[in-house]
Amino acid sequence: MAFDDLPSEYKARAYGVDYARLCLLGGGELFLTRYGWGLSKRALPKAWFIDQRYEETGKKLDGTGTVYRVPIVVPVGATKDVVVKFSRVAQDVPIFVDKPVAELVPRSVIDNACFNDPFEEFGLLTELRRGPFSPDRPPIKTKRPLAIYSPPREYKLWQLGRKEGLFSQHVARLRADQEKNGTGVPVTLHLRRDYIMFFQWVKGLDAVELYNDGFLTAEDLQNLYNKSNLDLRAHNLVVLDHKPRHLILRPLRNGIELLARDGTFDYALIDFELLKHVPTDLPDKASTKELASAGA
Template sequence: MEKTAPKKSLVNVLGAVYVHSKTGDGGDLYLTRFAEQYQEHFQIENWHEKHWFDKHKVRLKGTSSVYRVQTKEVEGKSLDLVVKTCRVGEDVPIDTHTLQEFCDAEFNSPWEEFSLVFEMRDGLYGPKNMKVKTQRPMAIYMPPERMQLWQSGRSRAKINRIRAKHPGIDLDILKEYKLIYEWIRGKNLTELFEHIDINHEELVHHLKTLTHKAIIDMDKKGFLVADMKPEHIVLSEDDSERIAKVGQEHKIDPVKEQVELIYRLIDEGQYSVIDYELLLRTKEHEEDVKSTRRHSYLDDQRDRFKPTPLPPHLSYAEILGVPYIYGHAESTGGHLWVVGRNARLFDYFLPERWRKTPSLKLSETKEVFYTITKDNIRLVWKASRVGEMPAGGDEGNEENSKIIKYGINSPFEEFAVSHKLNRLGIPSVYIRAIYMTGVPKIEASSDRRKYDSHKDILDPEGNPILQESHNYITIRGYYNGPDHLVARQAEALYMPLDLSKAPYKGIVDEAQCQRLLEKTKQRLADAGYDGSLLKANDLLLAVDEDGNFMKDDNGGPVVILCNFEFIWKVGGPVFACECAGEAN
C-alpha cells in the first residue's frame, strides 16, 4: 500500500517560519527553511527509529543530553545532525561566578532558542561588517509521549512556582522537545589545543583569552551566552587541518605558529558559536528590541480592527460579535484567540512571551496577575472561573442566587460584554486575548451550562471553542489611557487605581466611591445589563502622576470596568458586531 504523505502546514512562531507535520509515531515535527529540502531525511524512521538512533548516536561532552547522529541515506545522501533535549524548566547548572552575573538565567524554550539563533545569524544589530556564525537550526521534534516529573529532570520547586503563577498550564513543560541542528565539521578550541604541546598554565591563558574575544564579538552583535565556554567555539574542518599541519612541519617553533594561527582565525571571525540554550540578547540590544516591539505593538493595537494579510497558520474568527485572530500556541499545544483583525498582534500573546515573566498578584481571592512581558508590554491575565459554582451553595445569598441562576460568564462572554460596553460608551478595560491551555485540567466543572450553551460555537477547525477539559486564561491591557492616545506617547498617560482604594489615596471620598459604583450599575441597567453584583474593586480610575484622575465630559472621574464575570445581558446574550469603524 502506498504511504500517505503527512499533511503539512506553515506556522510562524516568534518570527521564525516552520513547516509543521505530524510524524509517523504521532509526534509533531517543525522544519525550518534549512531543512525543507531534506524533508524525507527528517521522517522519524530515517533518524529517530530506536534501533538506528541507539546504534548511530554519539554522545557529546557537556551537562545536557546532546547527541550527534547520522540520518539514513535518502537518494544517496545522509545528514549529520546534532540532537539535543530542551532543558526548559530545569535548574541551570552554572558555576558560582556565572550564577552571580546571570542570577536569573533560564533555559530558552525551543521556540525562543531558534528565534534568537535566526536573529543572531541575520546579524542586523551592531556592525554591518560582522557576522556571528552558528549551526544551522533544522527542526524541532515533539514526541507524542508526555514525561512524568521524575523523568524530566526539571525542578519541582520551579514547576511549583509556575503552578502558583500560572494555574492550569504548569504541566505544559512536561512535554519533551528535541532541537535538531546541523553538525559543524571541525574542532572546538579545547580539542584544538589537545594536540598542541603547551603547559597547563599556557593552555588556560589561551583558552580564556580566545573565549573572551568571541564574547566581545558577540557583544558587539548584541548577544551573549550565560555559560560561554571554549567548547562553544568551533573552527572549521579545513582550518583545524591547517592548524594540525603547521604542527607537523619542521619549523623553528611550530607550536608558536599553531597558536598564532588560531588567534588570527578567531580575530578574523573564522569560527562558529554553538550551544544556545542560554543565549540571550545583551541589555542594550534587548532594550532596543523591546522599545521597537512595544511601539509596533501600540500602533497595531490602535489599528487592531483593520484587517492585515493573514499568514497560512492563522485564521479569522468572530465569536459573539467579537473579531479574533485564531491560531495554535505551538510551544504548549494550546489555542489562542487574539482580539481584532491584525495578524501582527498574535505573537505578542503566545504564552512564552508572558507566562515566565515576573508577575504581581492583584487579588486576594482570584487568580489575577499583572506582568510586563518579554516585549515590554504591560498586561493583566486572569484564570477564568467558568464552570464553577459558589462555595457553600447558599441560594439565599443574593450573590450566590444570581450566579446559580445565570452562571459565571465564559471568557468569550466576558470579552463580548466588554467589547459591547465600550461601543455603548461605558468605559471598559481593553480585552486582548484568550488562551486555552494545552493540557487537560485536573478539577471537574460543577456547572456545565456554559459548555452546553457554547457547544455549537466552533473554532475554524470545527471544535467547540469552550471545552470543559481545558482551562482558559483571559488577557487584558493594563489600563493607562485610551489606545489611540497611548500609541503617541513614550510613557503611560495614566496608572489604573482600584476604585475601592481611591478613598485611601485621597482621590475620592467614601461617599463619592459609592456614588460612582451605583452610577455604573445604573448605566449598565439602562443599557440592558445586570451588573448588580459589581463591587468597588471591579472598577478602576485612571490617575496621572500628579494624582489627578481622567475626567469625563462633565468633569467627573471616568470609571473603567475591569471585571465581567458577573455582568449579564438581561433578556439573553445579544452581542451585535459593529467593530469595523472602531478606533479604540
C-alpha cells in the same frame, strides 16, 4: 515542493522563525525550519528516533545535556551528520558564569537564568544569524537550526526534571508571541512531552582540543574566548555558560594552520540553550584588553 510554496495550513511562526508544521501519525509534531525543509523525510522519527536509533547509530557528545551526533542518509546516498539535542526547558540550571561573561550582563540576568525552550532557542539563534551586521557588529558563524520534534509520549514531571511554574512562564511568553506574530497555525508547548532539536553539525575541533594539540597557545585561547564574548555583546546577546569548548575552528588540510581572517581566528559558535538578550541600556561593553585582564 519549495518551502515558500507550502500551503498556509502548514506554515507556523514562533519568535521570528518560519516553520513547516507537520502533525505526525500517533500524535507527534515536527517543526521544520527553512534550513531543515530539504531534510524533511530524513527528519521523520522513523529515520532516527524510533527504538532510540539515535543512540544506536549516533555518538553521545560530552557535556551536561543529552546531545548526540547522528548520521542521516541524504538523497545522493551519502550520510550527513546532524546534532540531536534534548531540550532542558524548565529544568534547574547548574551553571557557573565565568567572570568575563558576568561583567557583560546585569546580575538580574544571571539570577533569573533559565534554559531556553526550543522555539526561543531557535528564535535567538536565527536573530544572531540574521544580523544586521557592521564592522562593530560582526557576523558570527553558527550551526543551522533544522527542526524541532515533539514525540507524543507523555511523562511525569520528575522524569523530565521540569518545574511546572517555570514551564508556565515559557508557555506565557510563547502565547504572547503567537498572539502578536503567529500565523494562525498554533505553536504550543506541552508540559509533559519531550522536545528534541535538530542542528547542522559543524565540522572542526573545539578550541580546547586545539589548545591541547598545540594548534593554539594559551594566549590564543584566551583572546579567542574574549573576542567571542565581545562579538556576542555587540549583538546585545550573551551565552551565560559560554566556554571555549563552545567554539569550533577548522584546521587547514596541512594540519598546521587554522583558518583566519584579518589576523583573527574564524570560529563557529555551537551552544545556545542559555543564549540571552542583554538589556541595551547597559554601559558600553568592555574592551578586549579589559576582558583579557579580567579573565587572567
